[in-house]
Amino acid sequence: xxxxxxxxxxxxxxxxxxxxxxxxxxxxxxxxxxxxxxxxxxxxxxxxxxxxxxxxxxxxxxxxxxxxxxxxxxxxxxxxxxxxxxxxxxxxxxxxxxxxxxxxxxxxxxxxxxxxxxxxxxxxxxxxxxxxxxxxxxxxxxxxxxxxxxxxxxxxxxxxxxxxxxxxxxxxxxxxxxxxxxxxxxxxxxxxxxxxxxxxxxxxxxxxxxxxxxxxxxxxxxxxxxxxxxxxxxxxxxxxxxxxxxxxxxxxxxxxxxxxxxxxxxxxxxxxxxxxxxxxxxxxxxxxxxxxxxxxxxxxxxxxxxxxx
Numbered sequence: 001x002x003x004x005x006x007x008x009x010x011x012x013x014x015x016x017x018x019x020x021x022x023x024x025x026x027x028x029x030x031x032x033x034x035x036x037x038x039x040x041x042x043x044x045x046x047x048x049x050x051x052x053x054x055x056x057x058x059x060x061x062x063x064x065x066x067x068x069x070x071x072x073x074x075x076x077x078x079x080x081x082x083x084x085x086x087x088x089x090x091x092x093x094x095x096x097x098x099x100x101x102x103x104x105x106x107x108x109x110x111x112x113x114x115x116x117x118x119x120x121x122x123x124x125x126x127x128x129x130x131x132x133x134x135x136x137x138x139x140x141x142x143x144x145x146x147x148x149x150x151x152x153x154x155x156x157x158x159x160x161x162x163x164x165x166x167x168x169x170x171x172x173x174x175x176x177x178x179x180x181x182x183x184x185x186x187x188x189x190x191x192x193x194x195x196x197x198x199x200x201x202x203x204x205x206x207x208x209x210x211x212x213x214x215x216x217x218x219x220x221x222x223x224x225x226x227x228x229x230x231x232x233x234x235x236x237x238x239x240x241x242x243x244x245x246x247x248x249x250x251x252x253x254x255x256x257x258x259x260x261x262x263x264x265x266x267x268x269x270x271x272x273x274x275x276x277x278x279x280x281x282x283x284x285x286x287x288x289x290x291x292x293x294x295x296x297x298x299x300x301x302x303x304x305x306x307x308x309x
Contacts, residue, residue: 013201014190018190019050021035025186027057031154031185033184033185033186034159041190041260042190042261052064056116056118060115064121066123066126067084067086068083068127069083069130080139088105109123120152122156123155127159133170133176133179139155191257192259192262203235204233206267206271220234220271223272245290255301262298274289
């Protein structure tokens with residue numbers, strides 16, 4: 001049971017910042033915005049744990065739905081309608097008329113919006129880097145149809161930065177002004193851990209008691225009781241861990257930030273495997289644990305371990 005603690009959501013300032021920005025977009029009635037970042041910075045986690053409703057200023061609940069862009073081996077617009085249609089339990093087959101699907105979505109979101117006096121609804125679109133300009137028009141059309149029903153839709157696209165670059169250039173061209181102004185009114189960039197101080201703040205999460213009245217209930221002390229005996233804090237090894245990452249992976253591979261996916265794997269190895277067996281309150285031991293965990297977690301980018309940089 002104690003090892004289940006390694007699967008707990010790591011509360012970070014950047015996760016909270018992303019959620020605050022999303023709530024701002026919804027409450028301020030943005031029609032469209034973008035969450036963007038490298039693969040592995042935590043975009044999927046941020047969207048998956050975002051609540052299904054947002055409370056507005058009147059205390060009403062605005063429902064927020066989550067869709068995923070499908071594969072490109074199907075009709076260019078049908079994959080978009082399939083992704084959204086699943087939310088409304090619409091069966092989008094190869095012979096389904098697009099206008100019928102659009103009408104079904106308008107009816108579904110209009111009914112949902114009746115639950116709040118502002119008549120608002122939110123929609124996440126994960127995997128937006130797979131979309132084309134033609135497919136983006138589907139979301140613009142949905143917004144227009146809902147606006148005619150006096151429903152305010154906020155579409156929040158989520159995309160991998162490198163793969164979205166070409167589409168972003170097309171969106172910003174003058175001939176696509178409607179899509180730009182309607183669907184991409186703002187953007188928020190997510191990054192990994194970028195400094196020793198930021199790492200220290202993230203590591204403090206593991207030092208904080210999980211139960212208010214039990215000072216012994218932190219994740220660190222639960223998994224490594226010997227650390228409690230020495231009053232050791234995981235955040236105190238931020239300098240050692242950050243230095244090991246920068247010297248072995250950050251600088252050699254030109255990485256601007258430590259991706260959250262790789263950090264999470266690393267910290268799970270440290271707390272779940274190395275600390276229970278090898279922990280000592282010694283800089284040399286902590287350095288050795290850090291370097292071994294970083295290597296075991298695969299902090300070198302992708303295929304570089306086999307093919308080089």
